[in-house]
Amino acid sequence: MSEKQVNQIIGKVFNQLADTLISGEYGQKPKVLVTATGSEHGEDNIFSASLNANRNGADTTVIATKEADGVKTVLVKSEDEAHKVMEEMLNNKEVDAAVTMHYPFPIGVSTVGRIITPGTGKEMFIATTTGTSSTDKVEGMIKNAIYGIITAKACGIKNPTVGILNVDGARQTEIALNKLKKQGYDINFASSKRSEVGAVMRGNDLLMGSCDVMVMDSLTGNLMIKIFSSFTTGGSYESLGYGYGPGIGEGFDKLILIISRASGAPLVEGAIKFASDLVRGNCMKIAKEEFENAKNAGLTDILNGLKASKKTEEAEEVKAPEKTVVTSQISGIEVMDLEDAVKILWKNNIYAESGMGCTGPIILVNDAKAEEAIKILEANEFIAAEKTDC
Structure with missing residues (x-):
């Protein structure tokens, strides 16, 4: 065997070791698909994010109308075509997750965002930010709490703390979640950092990151995620955090994460990392277990009771x-x-x-x-x- 061949083998081994350290699984990186069409900052914005994400352990493919050096690209002619290709690749298991700028989630599915709180730099999950968990606000917030717990656990937080933002429906949500906990579903409630104690959070708690999962309705969550991602830029460029997050809901088996047309390269890179974390954390398996545990604790009866x-x-x-x-x-x-x-x-x-x-x-x-x-x-x-x- 020649010296050149020996060096090639050594190089290959070191590359595989590097992949192992990054991915946690020998030789495999999470395969994340990103759609570039529709970005207000241009497709190059998505290419830049993908290149950086690849350097940090992802394996990205971009759906775009043009190609870029160093990025695997699937060419399409329109945004509609991009979404069709995205669904095909997800259905065929060619990729593990997708990051896109919008998606028509069914009723019962909504997205859990992930932000960096400005007061402490602590990460916090916003449950939820887009989609509709339920047409009833309180029922939706109860489900959102479970969706947030699923997402936090998939990202490595074994026992996430849960707070409920003080919006309409918060107290009824607290009552229902307390009942669910008493009946056997494990919820680790947070406590406000203000002088009041309890799981119902003030606006200050959003800034301080007083809990791992902050529960609210998705319209409020959508507003929060936009503010937290772009408050340093004036709103036109979302630069901070991880985006609007994955669509979570019982029976929904695709890992699709949402970003905005206004999302800049740093946030898109964060969304790809978010997707990679969820893949490594086996989000779909955790979701199935959490829904089963919640049902065993009487979730269905609690939700039906809201209608009485x-x-x-x-x-x-x-x-x-x-x-x-x-x-x-x-x-x-x-x-x-x-x-x-x-x-x-x-x-x-x-x-x-x-x-x-x-x-x-x-x-x-x-x-x-x-x-x-x-x-x-x-x-x-x-x-x-x-x-x-x-």
């Missing part, structure tokens, strides 16, 4: 009892439920008034009636039965 009315009958007229001094505050009630919660207390001969505190909606009752009022509101699921575990 827990409010006072509209036809029933409830009169306020005799007015008393009200100085005791009860928080943790949805703003949409305030009127019904007050009427429940009136019906039980407790005078109550609604108001707005610094952390959100409150009900005011007499100090002597506070404990009884809390029990009634808990029994009717207007507030959580106990503080969330941290």
